[in-house]
Amino acid sequence: MATWQGKSKRKPTGGRLVIARSKRRFEVSREKITTKVGTESLRQYRVTGGATKVGMLLAEYANVMDKNTHTVKRAKILSVKVNPSDPNYVQRNIINKGATIATEAGDAVVTSRPGQNGAINAVLL
Numbered sequence: 001m002a003t004w005q006g007k008s009k010r011k012p013t014g015g016r017l018v019i020a021r022s023k024r025r026f027e028v029s030r031e032k033i034t035t036k037v038g039t040e041s042l043r044q045y046r047v048t049g050g051a052t053k054v055g056m057l058l059a060e061y062a063n064v065m066d067k068n069t070h071t072v073k074r075a076k077i078l079s080v081k082v083n084p085s086d087p088n089y090v091q092r093n094i095i096n097k098g099a100t101i102a103t104e105a106g107d108a109v110v111t112s113r114p115g116q117n118g119a120i121n122a123v124l125l
Contacts, residue, residue, distance in 0.1 A: 003029050033115035035059050037077050037093040042118055054118030059095060062120040064105045075103040077120070095120060 006027040011017050026048060033043070038058035047053050064075045082100040083089040095101060099110045101122060108122035 003031065005029050033057065034089075035095045035114040035120070037079065037095065053116055055116060056114040056118050056120070059114060059120050062101065062103055062108065062110070062122045064103055064108050064122050064124055066105070066124050073105055075105040075108075078102040078104070081107060100125070 004023060004027055006023055007017070007019060009017055009019065030045065033055040035056045036058055038060065040060045041056070041058040043055045043057055044052050045055060059077060061074050062077050063072055065072045077095070079102050080090050080093050080095055080099055081102050083094065083096070084098050085096060086094075089096070089099070095110055095114055097110055097113050101108055101110060101120075103122070105124060107125045109125060110120055110122045112119060112121040114120050
């Protein structure tokens with residue numbers, strides 16, 4: 001089911017707002033892609049202007065950067081430890097930007113948006 005990002009039918013005061021036009025195609029958005037821990041799976045989708053984005057549905061590895069040595073390693077994701085956007089995401093192993101994940105290299109914070117970038121980049125704590 002698509003979501004609509006147009007104007008509300010109500011004013012800030014609660015009164016009815018009569019809109020002088022119908023809904024437009026550019027006001028329709030897509031559902032949020034939630035990335036979970038599992039065997040890697042990607043999905044391409046079309047965006048405005050005909051370009052494509054790659055969304056990550058399932059992730060097995062993350063590109064983890066070590067600030068001390070300035071090196072990037074590909075580490076296996078073990079689980080999600082903390083997710084400030086929604087505590088329920090920890091139980092469901094959903095990864096998004098700002099989430100703390102446990103990897104083979106250690107705990108790391110996700111700095112990319114896997115639902116839109118198609119990759120998980122993280123920085124070691």
